[in-house]
Amino acid sequence: MHVVIVGNGVAGFTAALRLRELDPACRITMISGESTYPYSRPALMYVFMGHMRYQETKPFEDRVWAEQRIELVRAWVTRIDTEGKRLELHEGQPLSYDKLLLATGSQPSLYGWPGQDLPGVQGLYSLMDLHALYQNVQGAKHAVIVGGGLIGIELAEMLHSQGVHVTFLVREDAYWSNVLPAEESAMVTRLIREAGIDLRLSSELAEIHAGPDGRAAAVTTKAGERIECQLVGLTAGVSPNTQLCQGTPIEAGRGILVDAHLQTKVPDVYAAGDCAEIVTEGEGKNLLQQVWYTGKLQGECVAKTLAGQATRYDAGLWYNSAKFLDLEYQTYGLVHAQPQAVETHGWWEHASGRLGLRVVAMDGAVTGFNAMGLRLRHRTCERWILERRSPGYVLEHLAEAGFDPEFTRRYEPEVVATLAAQLGVEATV
Ligand SMILES: Cc1cc2nc3c(=O)[nH]c(=O)nc-3n(C[C@H](O)[C@H](O)[C@H](O)COP(=O)(O)OP(=O)(O)OC[C@H]3O[C@@H](n4cnc5c(N)ncnc54)[C@H](O)[C@@H]3O)c2cc1C
Structure with a gap:
């Protein structure tokens, strides 16, 4: 065969x-x-x-x-x-x-933008894109990136790390707001801006314009603003x-x-x-x-x-991880961007705005976690969700899911008290 x-x-x-x-x-x-x-x-x-x-x-x-x-x-x-x-x-x-x-x-998804095929315009998916980027970044002082998902923020970080000033156009009114709940989205939005990236929310690309050499030289947004640039990154999804x-x-x-x-x-x-x-x-x-x-x-x-052993695909429990600049993100189970009526959400955020934990519960059982800036143990989170553990149980055992004993020692009582109050349960550690 x-x-x-x-x-x-x-x-x-x-x-x-x-x-x-x-x-x-x-x-x-x-x-x-x-x-x-x-x-x-x-x-x-x-x-x-x-x-x-x-x-x-x-x-x-x-x-x-x-x-x-x-x-x-x-x-x-x-x-x-x-x-x-x-x-x-x-x-x-x-x-x-x-x-x-x-x-x-x-x-990469392209939306027929005028100018999308000009030299100096590219996506980020393949090795060919990486090689194009080495060329396009030569002499570039200002780049415009279009599309606010995970690939867009990666491209923004890559260019920013090379000293290129980046303007990041995001159609939604908050970063990755179709996936991240409002608090997580606000946290990442803040971090992007603090890093010196010019994030423009509710801003859509209208056209990419060529300069005299035929290369991308500026974009205009649907609001009519013109932004001069030498590189355009199109990262509006795949x-x-x-x-x-x-x-x-x-x-x-x-x-x-x-x-x-x-x-x-x-x-x-x-x-x-x-x-x-x-x-x-x-x-x-x-x-x-x-x-x-x-x-x-x-x-x-x-x-x-x-190989002849007919096997059905078991999608299992949803898990994803990514990095937003230097902020780690992990998600387990179901965490809707817009909390559903049947769900209860608990969100704790550290005063630094760089650490956050969300616990979602439904019908008395924990159904999802979002961790921002801290790492949870995959197996433990997955097991709690599959075993339909109650929010009270999960909060009382939260330390078992954490990788960082220092984090647990310093913040656990505050995290548990905050989440317990929002989830409407009693939990003591
Ligand atoms: C920049 C970037 C960062 C990412 N970061 C993360 C991350 O942090 N975490 C995460 O979970 N996921 C991430 N992803 C997504 C992840 O990489 C993809 O989900 C994964 O690579 C998909 O694997 P695949 O095998 O389905 O396809 P691919 O990795 O896309 O491989 C498909 C291959 O098929 C080849 N091919 C296609 N058509 C043909 C053809 N006609 N003839 C010959 N060859 C062909 C392509 O060239 C390609 O090499 C990222 C993706 C990108 C682009």
């Missing part, structure tokens, strides 16, 4: 390695147009800022792939022939497959990369449509990671998961099915 994987991101490479473990005999080929060897996409910013070398972003040494008999092909797949089970590549011979896994990731489905019977909605086994309706074609949209049975919304750890989970799961 020849299994071909398109994409060598976390979903693709996890699937390849797991499949090799489960099926020592099958032939595995992994194709990517971006790089021969897998690397860690979230580490792109650290390479740019000089904190890591590219070589260090590779999750495995180059020799591993040959040792595991996983053939690596550096090429862009241009067409899938599902009848003939063949892939056409931008150069070289077509490749036949018995089973195909699409792990093509995401692509969407699943479904390009290869065009002209094939592989169905795509927002992502490549797959069932709970991560299988499309076309025999022997699967999808996993950022590109997959998992169709949920019943009334629930289809599942799109576009973070590193879910790519890994989906890669693991689809490998089992590819």
